[in-house]
Amino acid sequence: MIADERRRMAELIESLTPGQLYTPSLCEGWTVHEVAAHLCAPWIFGARRIVPAVLRHGFRVHRANAELVRDLAVDLTAEEIGLQLRANAEFVFNPPIVGPLGQLTDLQVHGQDICRPLGLTRDLVPERMLLSLEFLVGPRARGSFVPRGRLDGLRFVATDLDWAGGEGLLTVRGTGEALLLALTGRPVVLGELSGSGTAALHARLTA
Structure with missing residues (x-):
């Protein structure tokens, strides 16, 4: 891959x-x-x-x-x-x-x-996105790809993949690509996300 x-x-x-x-x-x-x-x-x-x-x-x-x-x-x-x-x-x-x-x-x-x-389109391979999403919400990405505290209290749900990850009562929904970029700190995708946890994530990515 x-x-x-x-x-x-x-x-x-x-x-x-x-x-x-x-x-x-x-x-x-x-x-x-x-x-x-x-x-x-x-x-x-x-x-x-x-x-x-x-x-x-x-x-x-x-x-x-x-x-x-x-x-x-x-x-x-x-x-x-x-x-x-x-x-x-x-x-x-x-x-x-x-x-x-x-x-x-x-x-x-x-x-x-x-x-x-x-303005270019580059399709990501679903199988590879799933591996990376699972990696990003796990402990090995913490402190490097994902700063500590960014995911606290949040659960992420992909709308185009059979995937959800993270632990929390607040939910962030979006495509696998948008979640991949949000988890790694790209604020440009915030408008593509929905759910009760988007405000908290927005604050953390734009602080």
Whole structure:
């Protein structure tokens, strides 16, 4: 699944114009080009450089990545990123705690980080969304992909998938894609959600 997502990302990146590449992504502070370059970090930097950065930033993955990604984006053109993703599609990266599900989730979320600001449609594979949604409401994502406290008291229900997760009396409903982006802190999808827990989630994502 990870290998296929990397190949899909290569196709996407190779299809973009220079103007699209320098458009701000949904990943705050990063352009589309920087998000794309970040996906090559596992085999270029390796665990010896990535894991210490994550630890330095208290398992805040985005901050650790920001420390590493900008130089990488300068070094790699879009064409080179596409070649890197294809050549290393089968690369195994098993970071502590989050494991392979962290990689699968990263690829799916960053694909939408790129496509949504550009007005592009990128369908996610339901089976893969289910794995990532379950990962995001579980303990291994807490403190890295999902800050502590974001999910407290909330239960999430997908309207287009047979999935619900989280513990709480307040409910947040939306498509699997919208929940994936909301759980990882993208406020752009808040208007696509419904339920008694949306106000609480809105406050946490926009604080």
